[in-house]
Amino acid sequence: MIPEVGHFALVIALLMAAVQAIMPLAGAATRRPLWMAYGRPMAAGQFLFLLIAYGCLTASYMLDDFSVANVANNSNTMLPWYYKLSAVWGNHEGSVLLWSLMLAGWGFVASIFSRQLPRDMVARVMGVLGAVSVGFLLFVLVTSNPFDRLLPNMPQDGADLNPLLQDFGLVVHPPMLYMGYVGFSVVFAFAIAALLGGRLDAAWTRWARPWTNIAWAFLTVGIALGSWWAYYELGWGGWWFWDPVENASLLPWLTGTALIHSLAVTEKRGSFKSWTVLLAIATFSLSLMGTFLVRSGVLTSVHAFANDPARGFFILMLLAITVTLSLLVFALRAPRVSHKVGFNWLSRDALLLINNILLVIMTVTVLLGTLYPLILDSLGLGKISVGPPYFNALFVPLMAVTSIFMGLGPVARWKRMAAKELYTKLWLAGVVALVLGALIPVFYGPEWNVWVALGMLMALWIVLPILRDIWDKTRNARSFGAGLKKLSLTYWGMVLGHLGVAFTIVGVAVVSHYNIERNVRMGPGDSVEVAGYHFTMTELSSRRGPNFLADTAEIEVQRGENGRQFTMQPEKRLYLATGMPMTQVALRAGFFRDLYVAMGEDLGDGSWAMRIQHKPLVRWLWLGGLLMAAGGLLAVADKRYRRTRVRQQKYASENTGASSSNRASKEALA
Structure with missing residues (x-):
């Protein structure tokens, strides 16, 4: 019964999203306030019913309802309850449902914090968000229904969650990443709404900047968490290896970074208007492309969720429709509202423009390296691999040049210097x-x-x-x-x-x-020195976890001859339901260095292959990501973006879509 309630809630959410997509846009076009008013209640209703659907899927996991195919394929009675919660989105169907829920949540929050915006602007924003929701909810119901049943031949137990995903990092990493991806839909909606309304002025950039910063901050944290997870979970000590799915999250981050700076210039100086809109379209489009790469089956990755060409084709069509319609609206409306604002080439305006161009070049570089092998393969021209040498050879010099202008920008003046x-x-x-x-x-x-x-x-x-x-x-x-x-x-x-x-x-x-890395053979009593630290294996033991068996090595570590001693305990686990082995790394974290010990294979006679690494300043990678995200959120707290009422006579009087009662309204900056 619970899965049927969830399925029914999905259908109702789709219908409400369709109403949200059609009525507000039609109302804004025909200046009918009643039709425009449909946006907010439909956004709230859609979010409510998607929350019900997600709750039903979560309940199915917690109750071990293996008559639901999604639960049977991704859970097990031995799986700890906290991993059952993350298993809800640790698969293709559940992750798309979470994506849709977050999309509805962003729309609902946007409807709340836009009450003082012009009515027609809100209606267009709600309409665009509703149209995006329609696409994803159709994708869920047509190709990726998480409530499909296995009746009457339901299994007695489930296949278990992929052991790679049974980790705290994967509990928090995907939701953060999705919040970033989906958050850019609000910025995209503001950009399209501004185009449709014919007002690419400073007002829409003030409304869009907080949403951009928040989405970018979430995406930054999501990428940092993904890097952290790969570092300690995969067992080889790498923090980024230019995997196509990693690239898929980097692409919208790069254009989103450019968008943040472009919005600042548009708000401050009134320039780069068309460029800002194009960046908003590109950033959301690249978020959709990341979804296509992860779920289409066109690539193999530890991050990929699905291997179904039909699903990939659906998302590809959604991406194509989004890009085509967006660029069509841009082509028809942008020439009417754009105008030139002059600036000297030695000014903050110019430096930010150059930085934006460099960020776009980096985006194209990563995009080409990611898609080129896929394009060649699809055309039958052979298989090639584009890896770190290509990306490092191009990305690092571009980043070096970008840093030059990052140093110049903060001290430069606007317009000329x-x-x-x-x-x-x-x-x-x-x-x-x-x-x-x-x-x-x-x-x-x-x-x-x-x-x-x-x-x-x-x-x-x-x-x-x-x-x-x-x-x-x-x-x-x-x-x-x-x-x-x-x-x-x-x-x-x-x-x-x-x-x-x-x-x-x-x-x-x-x-x-x-x-510094050493790959050694170690048994009880064996020692090795790495970067001034003495590692001695003192004991090997076995233990049973909730759904795995583990061999554990106890390693005493001492720095120098008389330094402080501590113990590290790496493990090699065998998950019972899948028979899949996994390495559980032992980490001794520090601000200036990490000590990293991973167990490899059992070499017999009580010895194991061990990878021991000394990794200086590796934590600064993720500290940098957190500082960037904190900066984005801190900017949102600026008083200019708080919900305060200011007089906006000029905007309201010139806004052709506003009703006569709105002509003396006040503007709230969300």
Whole structure:
């Protein structure tokens, strides 16, 4: 009965999404307030019924209802309850349902925080979000129904969740990633609504910027969590290996980063209007393309959910329709509303434009490397593999050039700036960055490395100009503290975001070139030294977990001769339902280094293959991601984006879609 309730709730949600897609858009086009008013209640109803559907699927998992094919294929009576919760979205059908739920949730929240926006703008935003929901709910019901039954031949027990997914990292990583993907649908809806309304002015960018920052922050955290999960769960110690699915999440992040900066320019200076809209369309389209890559079966990855060409074709059609209609609206409406705003090529406007172009080039580079092998294979021209050498050879130089302009941007003025003034502000930062960038690897690493020095130089060049800019903005205040208080939260968000990039660059450079790894054979009593640490295996034991058997090694670790001692316990697990072996890494985490021990294969006579690694500054990778996300969220808290009423006579009077009662309304900035 519970699955049938869930299926029925999905059908009702689809019908409400269809009403949400049609009525508000028709009302905005014909200036009928009653039709426009359908958007908010339909968004709330759609979210409610999808919440019911998701609750029904969760209940089926918790009750071990193996008559539901989705539960039978992805759960087991021995599976711990907390992994049953994550198993709901740890498969194709459940993940698409979670995606649809989050899409409805974003639409519902957008409807709440847009009550003071012009009525026709809200109607168009709700209509676009409803149309996107219709596409995904049709996808769920037609190709990926999570409530399909196996009656009357239901199994006695389930096949179990993939052991790779039985981990805390996979409990939190997919929801964060989906929140980022789906969050860009709101920005996309605002962009299309602005085009349809013919008003690509500063107002729509102020409304869209908070949603962009929040979605980007979620996506940043999701990518960082995915990197962290791959680092400790897969057993080889890597944090990123240019897997096609990893690339699929990086693509919208790159264009989303460009979009954040482009929105700032459009709001501040009124320029880049068409470019900003194109970035909003591209970012959401790349989110859809990531869904296609993960669920189409066109690639093989530990992250991929499905291997069904029919599902892939459905998403490909959804992507094609979204891109085609969006670009059609852009082609018809953008020329009517665009106008030129002048700026000098030595200005913040120009520097942000160059950074945006570089981010788009990086996006195209990653996109080409990801899709080119798939295109060749589909055309029958052979199979090739594009891996880290290609991506590193192109991405790293582009990132180095981007960091140059990241250092210039914060201290540059809008519209125009004298070259002498820019030189005065930055020459000292440049000298210090060069000197410290060259010296730090001498004192920190085992040997001087040019790539580590380049990474340090890039990071310092990003950070030092910001420190100079903070000094310039606060030196005339009564006190340094008073000067800091005058800086806006948007500014501090920028500072944290750039600081996060610098931390990530340092972590990548150092761990990539100063990582020390030893693959050894160890049994009880055997010792090995790695990076000044003595590792001694003292004991081998076996234990039984809730749904696995594990061989556990106890390893005593001591730094030097008289350093502190501690114990590390790596495991090799065998999951009972699937017979799949898994490595459970032992980690000794630290701010400046990680010690990493992974068990390989049983070599007989009580010995095991062991991988022992010393990974300096690897935590800075994820610290950088968290700082970037915190910067995005901090900017949203700026008073300009709080829900305050301000007079907006001009916008309301010129807004052709507003009713006469709205002509003296006030605007709320969400």
